Amino acid sequence: MTTKQQNQVEKIHLETTVAVIGGGYTGMAAAKTLAQNGYPVILARQENDGAWHDTSLTGLDGLKTLENQVADNGPIDILSQSTLIEAVGVPGDFTLTFMSEDRRVEKKAGAVVVATDLSSSPLTFIYGLTPCASVVSLSELESLLASETGQKEIGDKKKTIAFLVGFAHEGNPLLMQRVLESVRKIVEMDGCTAYVYVNNLKVAEDGLERLYKQGRDNGAIYFKLQTAPTVIQNNGDLRITFYDPVIRNNIELSPDIVVVEESLVADQQNISLAEILRIDLGPAGFLQKENVHRLPVNTNREGIFVVGGGREIQGLSKSLADVDNMLLQVRQLIGGGEKTVAAKAVVDREKCTICLTCYRCCPHAAIYWDDKAVISPAACQGCGICASECPMDAIQLTDFTDTEMTSRIREAAAAETKAAAPKIIAFCCQNSAFEAGTAAGLFHYDLPAGLQIIKIPCAGKVDINYILNALVEGADGVIVMACHTGNCKSESGNTYAKWRINDAYRKLEQIGIPKNRLEFATLASNMASDFARIVIDMEKRISQK
Amino acid sequence: MIVAERKPFDEIRQLIKGYKRVLTVGCGTCVAVCLAGGEKEVGVLNAELKLSQKTEAEPAGFGEATVQRQCDMEFLDEIQHMVGDYDAILSMACGAGIQFMAERYPDIPVLPAVNTVFIGVNKDVGWYEERCKACGNCALGVTGGICPVTMCAKSLFNGPCGGTNQQSCEINADQPCAWHMIYTRLERQGRLDNILQIFPANDWRNQKPQTLVQPGYEERKASE
Ligand code: SF4
Ligand code: SF4
Ligand code: SF4
Ligand code: SF4
Numbered sequence: 172m173t174t175k176q177q178n179q180v181e182k183i184h185l186e187t188t189v190a191v192i193g194g195g196y197t198g199m200a201a202a203k204t205l206a207q208n209g210y211p212v213i214l215a216r217q218e219n220d221g222a223w224h225d226t227s228l229t230g231l232d233g234l235k236t237l238e239n240q241v242a243d244n245g246p247i248d249i250l251s252q253s254t255l256i257e258a259v260g261v262p263g264d265f266t267l268t269f270m271s272e273d274r275r276v277e278k279k280a281g282a283v284v285v286a287t288d289l290s291s292s293p294l295t296f297i298y299g300l301t302p303c304a305s306v307v308s309l310s311e312l313e314s315l316l317a318s319e320t321g322q323k324e325i326g327d328k329k330k331t332i333a334f335l336v337g338f339a340h341e342g343n344p345l346l347m348q349r350v351l352e353s354v355r356k357i358v359e360m361d362g363c364t365a366y367v368y369v370n371n372l373k374v375a376e377d378g379l380e381r382l383y384k385q386g387r388d389n390g391a392i393y394f395k396l397q398t399a400p401t402v403i404q405n406n407g408d409l410r411i412t413f414y415d416p417v418i419r420n421n422i423e424l425s426p427d428i429v430v431v432e433e434s435l436v437a438d439q440q441n442i443s444l445a446e447i448l449r450i451d452l453g454p455a456g457f458l459q460k461e462n463v464h465r466l467p468v469n470t471n472r473e474g475i476f477v478v479g480g481g482r483e484i485q486g487l488s489k490s491l492a493d494v495d496n497m498l499l500q501v502r503q504l505i506g507g508g509e510k511t512v513a514a515k516a517v518v519d520r521e522k523c524t525i526c527l528t529c530y531r532c533c534p535h536a537a538i539y540w541d542d543k544a545v546i547s548p549a550a551c552q553g554c555g556i557c558a559s560e561c562p563m564d565a566i567q568l569t570d571f572t573d574t575e576m577t578s579r580i581r582e583a584a585a586a587e588t589k590a591a592a593p594k595i596i597a598f599c600c601q602n603s604a605f606e607a608g609t610a611a612g613l614f615h616y617d618l619p620a621g622l623q624i625i626k627i628p629c630a631g632k633v634d635i636n637y638i639l640n641a642l643v644e645g646a647d648g649v650i651v652m653a654c655h656t657g658n659c660k661s662e663s664g665n666t667y668a669k670w671r672i673n674d675a676y677r678k679l680e681q682i683g684i685p686k687n688r689l690e691f692a693t694l695a696s697n698m699a700s701d702f703a704r705i706v707i708d709m710e711k712r713i714s715q716k
Numbered sequence: 717m718i719v720a721e722r723k724p725f726d727e728i729r730q731l732i733k734g735y736k737r738v739l740t741v742g743c744g745t746c747v748a749v750c751l752a753g754g755e756k757e758v759g760v761l762n763a764e765l766k767l768s769q770k771t772e773a774e775p776a777g778f779g780e781a782t783v784q785r786q787c788d789m790e791f792l793d794e795i796q797h798m799v800g801d802y803d804a805i806l807s808m809a810c811g812a813g814i815q816f817m818a819e820r821y822p823d824i825p826v827l828p829a830v831n832t833v834f835i836g837v838n839k840d841v842g843w844y845e846e847r848c849k850a851c852g853n854c855a856l857g858v859t860g861g862i863c864p865v866t867m868c869a870k871s872l873f874n875g876p877c878g879g880t881n882q883q884s885c886e887i888n889a890d891q892p893c894a895w896h897m898i899y900t901r902l903e904r905q906g907r908l909d910n911i912l913q914i915f916p917a918n919d920w921r922n923q924k925p926q927t928l929v930q931p932g933y934e935e936r937k938a939s940e
Binding site: 522524526527528531532560561562563564565634635636639640642643678679681682683684 | 724725726744745748749751754755756757759760763764766767768770782838840841
């Protein structure tokens, strides 16, 4: 019943092919960049990929040009009309199954890049309007402005164009940017007029203020209104009215075209991609959760990256920056196809009873199984959640083994302190509370004389056994300190810790030990004074007994 | 798998009262998988027991061990060298394992630390559902893979009772009617005529302690 201590360092081979899912502008740019940097690419496209793209930006390759460049690039294997249906494996060795043109296709890839686009839906109906040649969506106007015939149609006939923005929904800087770009293009055409009816002008983002001024200087007229103006559509005939509180009168205008804002939403596909790839689905259907520890293009799984509109509402320039970031991450992971990795967590195969608990709990999907659980050293982030959950104590973190932790706890509980000072053991996550605690010491905050800090890789590593044994060994108080909700580097380490504390509370109650000897707190690394307050409070509390 | 849950702490505390040295023994199979009695739970229970003994003048001592399966003599033999040092064994295996332990070590009390609850499936970590009552006469081949004994509140073999209520069982609106489920499953598979098959009354006399010898092993048993 001894635990084998393994300090495994392994040389692993990684597949250098990268699979890009999504063939819109961002997906193609990703494929091109990867191919140019020597990574063979699988580009999984769907029929309508690229249907929406941010056409407002100038100075970029057109979609067609990019398409040609991608097609000309040797190492890009294009799977058209393809949907991902299955994904297994670990970083450096994923096996992806697609349905491509009604055939099952299996591909190997070392990394996966999800590059789904945003999709836009017109909000015409919310304004009670019917789409026609003179009532168009923002995307339709952009296509008109991008084509020669469209420009002629608007420019030669010196058209007056009205925009409706921000009355149907909150809006966002990207949408605003697209409106402002279109307005600029229109007022630059000789004799054309632009009216913008807007609720809340969102020009916070870089460059938008300038764009806004540029348009206004060229004659664009902005009406900032609390409520939407009344638009009357009589076949092709349009009349827009609103009440101006300053001149205390209705103002009516008759534009040739009304452009209606649209909403930008996450691709529907993201939901199934998240499930198949076992990555977190964030708010509003984007493939990332808000997490301060997460690098721009990373997901909760190593080797699976998300760029562009797949992760948030963003325009092309930001998406292209994502592509560059992604290349850095791919290089770091795959490099030239070989690397040495040190296992952060290992399974004792004799003890493992293959209950699948670890597989189900690992937030980084780093665990799979043959006849026993196996941890991928390339994927594991060393959070220790699996080790704390394993019912057979079969998983050990190489830097934080149970044996080491147990003796750390014993030493901490036995440490000499001033006669009456209560002994407090604080388990502190190295990503947050441990730093806060260290800083509290350095800045000479008042700390309890009997405080002992035990560093843990993530609150997820706090085994309920550590908590109970700290009390058994003689600690008067135990505190577990984790990152704030939503900020855990391993997404759910703090959640698991919280559940275990609650379980421990139930147990203490049954045993008849005051619950206030145990506490759970969340902290950020810069909260040294809060750290001090929490531990001092506990000292006061348990000294009162 | 057999599913069990930890007994309330107070009950365990009562059970071990008066014993000075207790050996807590886990089982590394079913009860480990359902997170009730594997090596981790042994450690947790012992920590709880030690904490509760802190106020005693003479706190009891606790030892721990976990064997692969308590329902196999060979594995039970593995702790023989320890048993002599204790005056009670607290077993965290299912009822079968506990009894086998008691049989293997008849000279000292073997006490249960878990309640064995059912034969079931693993829905998610820590979440199990009953699926079989070991009735000894499996009907699943006819009932579309849905057990009428377990899933029907009255364990009816031949169709629903009068209480079936728009897909629910009469005991509770959240409890689906087993026979409604069976009907839907059979319909989906084009095997609805199965529903007309009449099961003779189950021989509940079988509900006495049973022995099972797999057919290929009958001679082996006879030769013992
Ligand atoms: S949790 Fe432990 S026993 Fe269960 S599969 Fe993982 S390593 Fe094996
Ligand atoms: S230590 Fe964390 S990341 Fe590594 S396998 Fe365990 S749960 Fe997954
Ligand atoms: S003793 Fe019970 S719990 Fe343990 S393996 Fe046997 S049947 Fe399963
Ligand atoms: S009929 Fe139900 S209770 Fe009987 S053996 Fe089959 S599954 Fe188990």
